[in-house]
Amino acid sequence: xxxxxxxxxxxGISAAKVALKGNHTVTILESSAEPGGLMARIANCRVGFxxxxxEIRDNERLTLISDAKIAKVDKKEDKTFAVTLEDGxxxxxxxxxxxTGLTPYDPVEYKGKRVLTSLEYDxxxxxRQGELPxxxxxxxxxxxxGSRSKDYPLCSSVCCSYTLREVKWTLQRAKxxxxxxxxxxxxxxxxxxxEKAFRDAGVKFVRANSRYFEEDEKGVxxxxxxxxxxKEERFNYVxxxxxxxxxxxxxxxxxxxxxxxxxxxxxxxNAPLQTDVEGVYASGGALEPMNIKDxxxxxxxxxxxxxxxxxxxxxxxxxDERLYREDEPEFVLSDGNxxxxxxxxxTENPGNxxxxxxxxxxxxxxxxxxxxxxxxxxxxTRNMVTPSYGEITxxxxxxxxxxxxHLEEDETVAFDGDRVRIAREGRELIFNADKVIRFxxxxxLLKDREYLSLYRSExxxxxxxxxxxxxxxxxGFIRHPRDKRWEKREFLGALGEMILDHEEDRILxxxxxxxxxxxxxxxxxxxxxxxxIIFEEKTISVFGPNNSTKVPIAHVKDDTCxxxxxxxxxxxxxxxSFP
Amino acid sequence: MKNIDQSRIFDLTDYxxxxxxxxxxxKICASVCTVNDLxxxxxxxxxxxxxxxxxxxxxxxxxxxxxxxxYRCTGACPWNIRIPEVIRALREELATRSPFEKAFKDSVxxxxxxxxxxxxxxxxxxxxxxxxxxxxxxxxEYMGIHLPHKVKRA
Numbered sequence: 001x002x003x004x005x006x007x008x009x010x011x012g013i014s015a016a017k018v019a020l021k022g023n024h025t026v027t028i029l030e031s032s033a034e035p036g037g038l039m040a041r042i043a044n045c046r047v048g049f050x051x052x053x054x055e056i057r058d059n060e061r062l063t064l065i066s067d068a069k070i071a072k073v074d075k076k077e078d079k080t081f082a083v084t085l086e087d088g089x090x091x092x093x094x095x096x097x098x099x100t101g102l103t104p105y106d107p108v109e110y111k112g113k114r115v116l117t118s119l120e121y122d123x124x125x126x127x128r129q130g131e132l133p134x135x136x137x138x139x140x141x142x143x144x145x146g147s148r149s150k151d152y153p154l155c156s157s158v159c160c161s162y163t164l165r166e167v168k169w170t171l172q173r174a175k176x177x178x179x180x181x182x183x184x185x186x187x188x189x190x191x192x193x194x195e196k197a198f199r200d201a202g203v204k205f206v207r208a209n210s211r212y213f214e215e216d217e218k219g220v221x222x223x224x225x226x227x228x229x230x231k232e233e234r235f236n237y238v239x240x241x242x243x244x245x246x247x248x249x250x251x252x253x254x255x256x257x258x259x260x261x262x263x264x265x266x267x268x269x270n271a272p273l274q275t276d277v278e279g280v281y282a283s284g285g286a287l288e289p290m291n292i293k294d295x296x297x298x299x300x301x302x303x304x305x306x307x308x309x310x311x312x313x314x315x316x317x318x319x320d321e322r323l324y325r326e327d328e329p330e331f332v333l334s335d336g337n338x339x340x341x342x343x344x345x346x347t348e349n350p351g352n353x354x355x356x357x358x359x360x361x362x363x364x365x366x367x368x369x370x371x372x373x374x375x376x377x378x379x380x381t382r383n384m385v386t387p388s389y390g391e392i393t394x395x396x397x398x399x400x401x402x403x404x405x406h407l408e409e410d411e412t413v414a415f416d417g418d419r420v421r422i423a424r425e426g427r428e429l430i431f432n433a434d435k436v437i438r439f440x441x442x443x444x445l446l447k448d449r450e451y452l453s454l455y456r457s458e459x460x461x462x463x464x465x466x467x468x469x470x471x472x473x474x475x476g477f478i479r480h481p482r483d484k485r486w487e488k489r490e491f492l493g494a495l496g497e498m499i500l501d502h503e504e505d506r507i508l509x510x511x512x513x514x515x516x517x518x519x520x521x522x523x524x525x526x527x528x529x530x531x532x533i534i535f536e537e538k539t540i541s542v543f544g545p546n547n548s549t550k551v552p553i554a555h556v557k558d559d560t561c562x563x564x565x566x567x568x569x570x571x572x573x574x575x576x577s578f579p
Numbered sequence: 580m581k582n583i584d585q586s587r588i589f590d591l592t593d594y595x596x597x598x599x600x601x602x603x604x605x606k607i608c609a610s611v612c613t614v615n616d617l618x619x620x621x622x623x624x625x626x627x628x629x630x631x632x633x634x635x636x637x638x639x640x641x642x643x644x645x646x647x648x649x650y651r652c653t654g655a656c657p658w659n660i661r662i663p664e665v666i667r668a669l670r671e672e673l674a675t676r677s678p679f680e681k682a683f684k685d686s687v688x689x690x691x692x693x694x695x696x697x698x699x700x701x702x703x704x705x706x707x708x709x710x711x712x713x714x715x716x717x718x719x720e721y722m723g724i725h726l727p728h729k730v731k732r733a
Contacts, residue, residue: 148603149657183605210610211655225609229620232732399597403631406604429632 002027003306004083004093006253008064009037010292011284012099013053014299015306016062018496022307025061027091029068031249037101038244038285039292041119042162043126044169052463065089073256079279081257095279095306098253098267099299102156102244102285105146112215114237117145118162121239125169132174133236139170140222140235141180142209147243147289148183153395154264156243156289157387160186163241164194167203176236179204181224183406184384188291188480189453192353207408213238227410228426244289271310272488273302281306288388297465300496301489313488316495323494324468325476325487328358329445333366333437341370342420342433344413346382352443354454356385358481359439364397366437377402378431380413380422390483405429450529452479464501466494469528469560473497506563509576511554516575518552522567530561583672585630591668594661601658602627608652608662614645617717621645623652623662630665638673642666645717678705 003019005012008030016026028035040049056062065085074082083091104119111117116124123129141163147156164187167178178198182205187195199205212223220238224231246265254261259275259282260268267286270276283302284295305312316323343363347353364386367377381404386394398404407413411424415436422429452466452474468474473494476487513536523531535550554567554576568576589596608623615621621642629636636643648663656662670676682701686694699706716726 144603144605144657150659183603208610209605209607211607212610223610223615225606225615225620225622230609230615395601398601401596401600403600403628404604405628 001025001094001307002080002092003095003097003303004029004081004091005097005099006070007031007037007099007101007284007286008035008066009099009101009284009295010039010049010052011101011286011295011299011302012037012097013049013056014296014496015097015099015283015303017056018300018303018499019307020056020059020061021499023061024307025063027063027065027093029070029085030064030066031068033066035064035066038104039295041122043122043128044165045292070253070256075258081279095281096257097302097306098250098257098259098275098280098282098286099284099302100247100250100253100286101295102289103247105152105242105245107145107240107242110145110211110213110240112213112220114215114220114235115213115240116237117240117242118159118166119242121166121237122169124237125166125173127173135218135236136174136176138177138219138235139179139237139239140220140233141167141178141239141241143180143182143241144209145240145242146245148391152243152245152264153392154289154389155186155387155391156245157186158289158291159241159243160184161188161191161291163239164191164198166239167198168194171198171201171203177202177204179206179233179235181206181209183207183209184381186357186383186385186387187353188357188385189354189451192350192356195353196350205409207406226408227424244285247285250286269485272313273298273305273492274310290388293465296463297493297497298489299493300465300500301492304496304499305492312495313491317491320495322471322498323473323475323491324478325474326449326478328477328481331362331366331442331445333362338370338375338434340376340431340433341367341378341435341437342431343367343377343379344415344420344436344438345379345384346407346413347439347443349440349443351454352439352446353383354451355443355446355481356383356439357387357390358446358477359442360385361390361393361483362442363437364393367402368393368397368400371397371400371402378433379404380407380420381405382407446481449478450474451481464497466490466497467501469530470562471559506561507578508556508558508561508563509565509568509578511556512575512577513553515573516553517573518554519572520552520554521570521572522554522576525566525570527564527566528560528562530557531555531567532557583630583636583669585633588630588665588668588672591671592661592664594664599627599660599665600631602660603657604628605657607655607657608660611651611655612642613647613649613651614642617645617720619645623666626665626669627660627662636669636673638675643669643673643675678702 001024003024003026005015005028008028012028016028019026036049040046069086070083071086072084081093083093143159206226208224208226210222210224214221220235222233222235257277257280259277259280262268266288267275267282273281275282281302283298345363367379371377411422414421418432420431420433452468466473466475475490475494479490518533520533523533532555533552534555536553538551539546539548606624619641626642643666646666650663652662653659679702682698686697719726
């Protein structure tokens with residue numbers, strides 16, 4: 001089968017990897033000179049992309065056409081495509097995967113020598129570009145530039161995350177004072193722990209935004225309104241976290257192939273990862289704004305569904321025991337017998353942070369229901385996480401008359417019966433609400449599960465977006481608590497990842513059963529639940545006649561162990577060791 | 580203090596309530612506001628929020644008094660919310676009109692032009708008492724004379 005992939009970014013390469021595994025011929029069309037797309041424009045990700053791509057670069061069934069532009073597409077009767085490029089080359093394609101990716105917004109009205117976009121700033125802090133500028137003492141980051149606005153109402157869902165990474169990379173090289181100005185901090189999973197760590201390290205977070213940048217030779221004067229008054233601050237550099245918009249070339253492809261697009265410029269998803277034209281699939285940034293991890297995931301999924309057909313989903317669902325999913329807990333938010341309802345969307349615990357996305361969508365849903373019944377609804381938000389299409393729902397909720405009150409960093413909320421008091425210096429707001437619904441009341445419903453996005457630390461993520469342990473792949477709510485539309489995509493992605501997965505040689509740790517006391521510290525430390533404590537019959541003699549009793553002894557489950565060595569390192573009496 | 584009927588305010592603007600309630604609360608409007616150039620601390624977003632919560636807005640609120648209608652906030656706002664229109668409606672509702680403004684407009688309605696002696700005579704009590712003498716630092720800035728004043732810095 002000939003698979004044509006349009007776009008040589010991370011998502012297209014992921015799709016190519018899956019398709020190449022099944023003895024298919026793959027052609028990648030890249031509109032620029034080099035593959036890599038947006039990911040390869042970030043200095044720290046370029047190497048990762050290269051290693052990822054190098055694994056298939058020399059495959060003889062892969063053709064990469066750079067500087068390609070499609071001139072004409074003919075749809076044949078047997079539902080295959082004859083594609084003609086502008087340089088006259090003709091290609092035959094049985095299946096087409098659209099992986100055009102995202103285009104960063106260009107804030108021409110604000111850019112300057114010291115007002116940089118995130119991509120420009122990334123080049124400044126790149127080690128390979130030499131030393132940092134001499135005046136590098138005060139950096140300000142501004143989020144939500146070119147997204148969440150009238151002309152592009154979607155949230156780009158990655159700007160907060162990459163700003164956090166840029167703060168990290170900056171702090172690795174220098175110790176400037178960093179201030180992050182945000183509307184909402186849309187982090188996912190364990191990024192909330194990173195945020196906490198940076199706060200402790202002295203990075204300031206201010207819940208206000210600004211468009212007042214007065215640039216001169218030595219720096220940028222910025223005005224912002226926080227804490228009840230206007231403040232003026234000088235920064236050496238100002239970084240605008242630019243939003244990601246759909247690729248403008250997607251419209252041309254839509255005309256050529258005949259698939260439809262939605263009003264925001266993304267592909268209309270007919271079924272998971274499929275467009276409404278048979279044989280044309282979509283992945284990555286062609287679907288919606290998403291991060292690199294999800295681009296790889298949808299790339300795997302699109303590659304799989306293109307070569308195996310859409311039936312694969314029904315065939316594997318519920319039958320493949322390697323796929324692991326859990327149902328989301330049921331939220332009963334309000335009985336509707338109230339006239340004034342107040343939602344408090346805020347938590348002090350960074351461990352609960354990863355549920356902001358899930359709880360935000362639930363709260364908005366409940367608030368809209370109450371509002372439609374004619375109730376007065378208030379939502380106090382510390383952080384409202386509604387990425388990509390979630391922002392549209394949030395916008396509708398605002399239009400419907402739900403009052404959202406954005407709490408600043410130093411504002412406190414006190415609940416006293418049905419009275420709610422918001423206070424900071426010079427400001428006081430008091431509400432009377434019949435019913436107060438708080439984030440933390442529901443957090444306990446979400447606890448004590450093995451969420452992949454929480455437990456995976458960053459270096460481990462790499463190229464396995466759904467893999468939890470050996471022979472276990474997390475999909476749906478347990479992978480990442482978010483909107484339902486992702487579940488089927490993750491399903492396909494996990495199936496694609498299984499095709500690529502290969503068994504690595506492992507050395508299993510050994511337990512010296514004579515000396516093991518069964519303290520369980522290895523069990524607690526194991527990130528993959530690969531150690532179980534088994535009670536064994538054992539003869540012991542302590543001051544008297546020999547006794548036969550059951551004693552706990554650690555055992556290594558060889559199908560889940562990944563040989564990370566954590567158990568050996570925590571064992572208090574060196575009972576576990578590697579041979 | 581007069582109670583404000585929020586639905587009337589939004590009717591007066593010729594826009595709907597939902598055109599204003601899309602506000603994200605980002606406070607970009609406050610960062611670019613011209614009134615804040617005069618070392619004031621006004622936040623247009625707070626005016627909107629007070630309206631949505633049904634709170635009272637004092638008629639001597641700095642933004643209501645000094646808004647020049649420059650639409651810088653609208654230009655910078657991600658949702659292009661037309662705040663000057665709300666301010667204009669609030670002025671109408673709160674009858675925030677200084678005697679000077681009244682004299683100025685009356686002069687135009689009587690003679691079809693500004694007749695300065697009339698304006699000055701009509702507005703003398705205001706100019707001396709609570710008006711321009713009190714806010715001298717401000718009107719000198721309008722004239723381009725920069726007297727020293729306190730700038731709030733972080």
